[in-house]
């Protein structure tokens with residue numbers, strides 16, 4: 001069977017659910033924290049609000065939201081992965097954020113959330129993983145109160161690059177893009193957000209934002225390698241790389257020869273909208 005005809009389980013989550021991936025998500029959340037804060041503030045997050053973080057993962061944005069809404073507010077995290085949600089909730093409660101709770105649910109199969117409607121519905125890097133993102137967005141918007149806000153952040157991963165080009169980054173791009181293509185995921189979904197808002201019946205966003213990072217390899221390599229390793233089982237299944245080449249990649253990327261190469265990270269694109277009263 002050729003690489004192009006390897007069947008993919010469309011329900012599968014391409015990043016996998018390993019403790020290494022959970023750690024990578026926490027690191028990634030720290031990197032994007034200032035950009036997410038800025039967007040939440042522009043969208044009007046305020047004390048006392050009720051918020052939903054859909055696809056909350058390790059709960060780092062729930063923590064930010066809990067800080068903004070305070071003890072009179074409420075933050076619900078929703079994720080298909082019960083284990084990551086339990087870990088997130090235990091860390092949040094341990095840190096004193098008693099206003100946080102978690103619901104295990106697959107957004108594509110859930111019409112109703114008990115706590116809805118919310119003052120603010122948020123999703124970061126979730127729609128990317130959903131095959132019918134406009135349907136999911138329509139559902140998220142239905143959980144927003146009249147006068148409430150929807151805030152979405154997602155990647156354009158085609159921005160990942162370096163100059164002069166290097167074989168190691170070419171290997172990353174080949175593996176990442178190949179897995180996305182075969183899994184039916186849109187690498188440029190971040191750029192498509194305003195169009196998705198319109199498709200979902202939300203209308204033109206009130207605000208949009210784009211954030212980028214351009215960092216040396218000795219800072220970037222752990223994130224790049226983490227993503228690579230998370231999708232590697234699928235990349236091997238699809239014939240996009242080999243075990244030997246993946247070992248070469250992991251060795252090269254962390255080595256001194258590449259330390260001064262700078263990598264442009266995926267762009268984090270945002271769009272938000274207040275629901276009419």
Ligand SMILES: C[S@@+](CC[C@H](N)C(=O)[O-])C[C@H]1O[C@@H](n2cnc3c(N)ncnc32)[C@H](O)[C@@H]1O
Nearest residue numbers: 029055056057079080081106107108124125129
């Ligand atoms: C890339 S992580 C992002 C986590 C978090 N939003 C952040 O930015 O730190 C995507 C998360 O979405 C969750 N997810 C993927 N598909 C989902 C679905 N259909 N329903 C609910 N959660 C889903 C995954 O389990 C994972 O925790």
